[in-house]
Amino acid sequence: MNDCIFCKIVAGEIPSYKVYEDYDVLAFLDITQTTPGHTLVVPKEHSKNVLAMTEEQAKTLFAKVPAIARAVKEKTGATGMNILQNNEEIAGQTVFHTHVHLIPRYDTADGLKIEFTNNMDKFDLAELAEKIRF
Ligand code: AMP
Ligand code: ZN
Numbered sequence: 001m002n003d004c005i006f007c008k009i010v011a012g013e014i015p016s017y018k019v020y021e022d023y024d025v026l027a028f029l030d031i032t033q034t035t036p037g038h039t040l041v042v043p044k045e046h047s048k049n050v051l052a053m054t055e056e057q058a059k060t061l062f063a064k065v066p067a068i069a070r071a072v073k074e075k076t077g078a079t080g081m082n083i084l085q086n087n088e089e090i091a092g093q094t095v096f097h098t099h100v101h102l103i104p105r106y107d108t109a110d111g112l113k114i115e116f117t118n119n120m121d122k123f124d125l126a127e128l129a130e131k132i133r134f
Contacts (some may be wrong), residue, residue: 043057
């Protein structure tokens with residue numbers, strides 16, 4: 001994709017702080033560094049996001065995530081990691097080339113805060129499961 005910033009990083013047209021590269025994927029530091037070592041893993045082949053990927057494209061990307069995540073965790077000395085992935089604007093996607101965020105965690109005040117609201121009383125889970133099941 002001509003106007004895609006991550007395609008340009010993959011092609012070496014825009015600089016990045018690479019931490020891993022192979023035939024299929026590139027991993028580089030996210031410029032925001034939410035926590036130290038915050039890394040993005042991207043497939044070299046352009047896709048918009050996970051919702052637009054084929055099974056093969058997803059396998060190719062996600063197969064590489066565990067090893068890269070372990071290396072980031074071990075080499076930063078982090079004690080845990082959030083692995084996040086945003087799809088579409090409403091979900092916080094700002095760059096429309098599939099990417100996986102590896103966010104090393106150090107302590108509760110390290111820069112990332114995720115809260116899951118418990119709304120179980122508001123919804124009929126059986127009905128929802130029935131609606132979604134395929
Ligand atoms: P998302 O909001 O999930 O689409 O994440 C996009 C991420 O790309 C953001 O965290 C940005 O900080 C990051 N980003 C955008 N441009 C660059 C760049 N040139 N190099 C590294 N990270 C970038
Ligand atoms: Zn792209």
